């Protein structure tokens with residue numbers, strides 16, 4: 360399964376590894392190997408991190424806590440106490456190391472450092488009163504993302520994952536209702 364890093368924050372991207380949360384949830388992390396790949400693909404995290412069974416379970420519990428907190432924030436309600444406890448405790452762990460070299464940045468650390476970094480990023484965005492968190496506008500997606508666009512007018516988590524699907528569906532609907540091919544395709548605006 361392809362991972363999407365479109366939420367603007369690693370904590371939200373981790374939460375987004377479960378899609379369609381209110382229908383039949385689809386989990387992109389089915390085991391430790393998937394999490395190792397997700398970590399390697401995430402820009403802010405070390406490339407080679409070993410994940411064992413217990414570590415995987417901790418990561419999933421952090422993921423669900425972060426999702427719950429993000430949803431609480433989107434719905435403007437009090438944070439869930441248990442989720443706060445998990446996020447805060449994880450954030451207190453060691454952080455990844457950063458080394459500058461001629462080839463650029465080298466990030467080091469084990470799974471504990473990875474989870475701590477993710478928790479800290481999540482806490483920072485959830486605590487920021489100016490951060491505009493939204494749930495994707497495509498029905499059934501349920502991904503929460505950070506809208507950094509001007510005037511916060513972004514509607515979808517990512518163009519590829521959801522924006523294009525919506526546009527294609529709208530295009531098909533227009534085509535059906537007009538009985539003719541519209542002059543602008545799904546790639547037209549936007």
Ligand SMILES: [Zn+2]
Nearest residue numbers: 495500516521
């Ligand atoms: Zn979406």
